[in-house]
Amino acid sequence: MSNLTLDKAPTVDTPSAGAPLRQPRLPRWTPLGLAALSAALGTGVGLLAGLESRIQWGLIAALLFVALNFVLTKAVEGTRQAKDRLATSLVWVCFLLAVVPLLSLLWETVNRGVTVLDGSFLTHSMNGVITIQPGGGAYHALIGTLQQIGLATAIAAPIGLLTAIYLVEYGTGRLAKAITFFVDVMTGIPSIVAGLFVLAFWIIYLDMGYSGFAGAMSLAILMMPIVVRSTEEMLKLVPNELREASLALGIPKWRTILKVVLPTSIGGITTGVMLAVARIAGETAPIMLLVFGAASINNNPFNGAQSSLPYYVYEQWKLGNEASYDRAWAAALLLIAFIMVLNLLARGIAAWKAPKSGR
Structure with a gap:
């Protein structure tokens, strides 16, 4: 009877007792915390540099948020997740850059427009009204x-x-x-x-x-x-x-x-x-x-x-x-x-x- 040779089963590397079963993840509140930290750092950098425009402070904070989010994610979760976070951060920053001017315009218009926008303004014209004095309507x-x-x-x-x-x-x-x-x-x-x-x-x-x-x-x-x-x-x-x-x-x-x-x-x-x-x-x-x-x-x-x-x-x-x-x-x-x-x-x-x- 011919000798039957049995192949060895492949060995499977079992994780050691102290090795983690899942890749480390950042907490869910990390983006909010980084946003707050970036806002504080952007304000501080703007004040130290003597920048008077808050728009410049916001741009500095946005750049810091994108950089800190990428570096921290790469250190904890790896390069692949860091690239994904980088793309997500850029989308959110661009969204805010588009929305903030619109909201600022709307706020300024509402804040200054409600001063005279009332029933009299909606029911009167400018006929006979002295333009340098209040009154009249549209x-x-x-x-x-x-x-x-x-x-x-x-x-x-x-x-x-x-x-x-x-x-x-x-x-x-x-x-x-x-x-x-x-x-x-x-x-x-x-x-x-x-x-x-x-x-x-x-x-x-x-x-x-x-x-x-x-x-x-x-x-x-x-x-x-x-x-x-x-x-x-x-x-x-x-x-x-x-x-x-x-x-x-x-x-x-x-x-x-x-x-x-x-x-x-x-x-x-x-x-x-x-x-x-x-x-x-x-x-x-x-x-x-x-x-x-x-x-x-x-x-x-x-x-x-x-x-x-x-x-x-x-x-x-x-x-x-x-x-x-x-x-x-x-x-x-x-x-x-x-x-x-x-x-x-x-x-x-x-x-x-x-x-x-x-x-």
């Missing part, structure tokens, strides 16, 4: 802003929506490429160019005069490419199976677009239109050229000069006295609140329409 500018934005939306939203439908559902060939090219060009057009175009054609050539409608036309030019682009992207997200199922039942294409495609994407389309409205709400250059500003209330946007909130802020700040500065800050706060309401309304409509579009 009612005429608020009315002008609402009318001009409403007219601009009434012009740009239907044209932008129909253009996007053509590009997605029908557009092929050179015409579609040309439209896409010009929409891309219009997306980056400066607002002053749109104002100069309407000024040359509507006011100088046709001699129609300054009015809120002239300003609305320039705002519509700025708003239109945003509506086209956002609507186009929303229509592309609609599954082709929905279109094919509707067409297979013998429903015409125009009715399929009206009853299937648009209801499915109405939430995103509405959000895009609201964001376009928020984009044009703070434009000042076209309003300065075309609307020309007015101290009294003008409820007719088709006749005569008319004010708006961006122009009112510019006008009051240009006067250069304490009372006008307060009114400018209050109007700026009112404009920010108006844009914030539009964004919240867009998000609410999108959230409300989302469940229905998924049925």
